[in-house]
Each structure stands twice: as structure tokens, then as C-alpha cells.
Amino acid sequence: MNEEMTIQSLVKVLRKRWFFILMLMVLSIGVAFLISYFIQTPIYEAETQLLVNQKSYENQQLIGAQNVDTDLRLINTYNVIIKSPVILAKVIDVLELNMTPEELMKQIEVSSANNSQVVNIRVQDENEEKAVKIANTIAEVFKEEIPVLMHVDNINILFVAQNSEHPVPVKPNKMLNLIIAAISGFSLAMVLAYFLETIDRTIKTEQDIEEILSLPVIGIVSNIESLTRKKSRVRRST
Incomplete structure (x- = not known):
């Protein structure tokens, strides 16, 4: 049961903070690309x-x-x-x-x-x-x-070793570096996103009330301002 809840919470974090996770992955891949292609010396x-x-x-x-x-x-x-x-x-x-x-x-x-x-x-x-x-x-x-x-x-x-017309370096392994950066970026982003989700105790939806307070939701108070706007539109149309 705990394992199932952990998986569900991770899926929730992934859906809620997917943009943050994606941006951190892109940043990690970008750094790895910069280092592999422009900084590291080919061997x-x-x-x-x-x-x-x-x-x-x-x-x-x-x-x-x-x-x-x-x-x-x-x-x-x-x-x-x-x-x-x-x-x-x-x-x-x-x-x-x-x-x-x-x-x-x-x-x-x-x-x-x-x-x-x-x-x-x-x-x-x-x-x-x-x-x-x-x-x-x-x-x-x-x-x-x-x-x-x-x-x-x-x-x-x-x-006898011979020179190659188109030598290929053995280091760095650029593709491997990019894959490692993507996996590392995703893992780090998930950890940070899960941490942010854990410390964020603000209630935004009725689902948050059920999860945080373990209380059932028996009613919802509608936004008074939105109701007023709807009534005004109805009156103008009539």
C-alpha cells in the first residue's frame, strides 16, 4: 500500500510540475552538450x-x-x-x-x-x-x-598502428554524456519537485482538503464575483 501511494504521489508530482522537470532536463542536457562538444578535449x-x-x-x-x-x-x-x-x-x-x-x-x-x-x-x-x-x-x-x-x-x-583519414576520438563519448545528463537531470528534477510538493501545504483544491486534512468535501462555495458577472451578462442579453 505504501509503495502504491508512493507511485501515485510521484505520478501526481510529474503531472503537476512537468514543466519544471522538463526545463531542468533540458538544462542538464545543454550543459552536457556544451562540455562534450566545446570544452572537453578529444582523445x-x-x-x-x-x-x-x-x-x-x-x-x-x-x-x-x-x-x-x-x-x-x-x-x-x-x-x-x-x-x-x-x-x-x-x-x-x-x-x-x-x-x-x-x-x-x-x-x-x-x-x-x-x-x-x-x-x-x-x-x-x-x-x-x-x-x-x-x-x-x-x-x-x-x-x-x-x-x-x-x-x-x-x-x-x-x-602496426596507422593514421586514419577521418579519426574518431574515443573520448569523450558525447552521446553517452547526453544520455547520462538527461537521466541525471530527470532524477534531480523529480527529487526537487517532490520536495517542493512536500513542503507546499497550501490548499488550492477540494482534493487538497481530502488529502491533507483527511476530511470529506460536502460542499463547494462558488466564486461570488464570477456569479455576479454571469447574472449581469444574462440581464444585458434580456
Whole structure:
């Protein structure tokens, strides 16, 4: 019963203050539109892929399933090395970037699927061309350095990041922002409207008397001024 009354009260608030709710939703969507399209900086993403494929070990030859198993165990180590200052510092030197390895690390995401020998390197930047250069340079530097660091040569560049003629930013998600703004605006408007309705104890209609005072309405006093006007109109017509 309480739940039903709550739903009924919300429906009543929605009908009574629909214009207020609509205006607040429009305001929220407008703010989200302004921020998403004119304030937030577009972020682009470039991706390159490495294939971890065993070639040779120092003083040891492994074949078949043993090679694959060894490569899979090394992938977690590679994911850490790729984002280490040893690799990123050389990437910064090659591209002459004005940033520290720690700053560059925040733009990089390294991942690999379970039981997969493919390592994905994703780089995000405000400039799409710069993101592509960073991703490809990381792959090249890592391939060159891994034989020195691990005494193993099992890295091949599987996929090279490329520039797009019409790059699409991955951030911000403008449509998602607008949807979230609409839902948030509606929720906030409903809360405020329900609060205003709760603190408003003025009696405007006979229904308000029944709801607030829990008393039945047995009669209504008509507006005397309106009755006077009606009588005057009748007399003029006769």
C-alpha cells in the first residue's frame, strides 16, 4: 500500500510540475552538450600488436608446446617491461617528446587475452598522429631491447598502428554524456519537485482538503464575483 501511494504521489508530482522537470532536463542536457562538444578535449587512440613467438634461447632450444608455454609465461613480464622507464625513456628520446616516462606511462595500456601470444599496446593522446607514432615506436624499441634485457628473441610486430583519414576520438563519448545528463537531470528534477510538493501545504483544491486534512468535501462555495458577472451578462442579453 505504501509503495502504491508512493507511485501515485510521484505520478501526481510529474503531472503537476512537468514543466519544471522538463526545463531542468533540458538544462542538464545543454550543459552536457556544451562540455562534450566545446570544452572537453578529444582523445584519440592508436593500437599496435606484438606477437610473442619463441625463436631461440641462449644455450637452450625448446620446441613445440614448450615454446608456447614459455612465451605465455613471459607475456606478463613483457607487459610490465613495455611500460617501464627503460623502454619509455628511449621512446621519448626517439620522438623528442616533452614529457617524462611517468607521464607517458599514463597514456599507455598494455593487455593480452588469456592464453594468447598477442600483446596489445594502446596509446591515447590529444593528437591522433602522435598517438600512432608513440604506439609504433614503443613496439619497435621493445623489440630491439628485449634480446638485451631477457636474452631472448621472440618478438614480432604483428600489427602496426596507422593514421586514419577521418579519426574518431574515443573520448569523450558525447552521446553517452547526453544520455547520462538527461537521466541525471530527470532524477534531480523529480527529487526537487517532490520536495517542493512536500513542503507546499497550501490548499488550492477540494482534493487538497481530502488529502491533507483527511476530511470529506460536502460542499463547494462558488466564486461570488464570477456569479455576479454571469447574472449581469444574462440581464444585458434580456
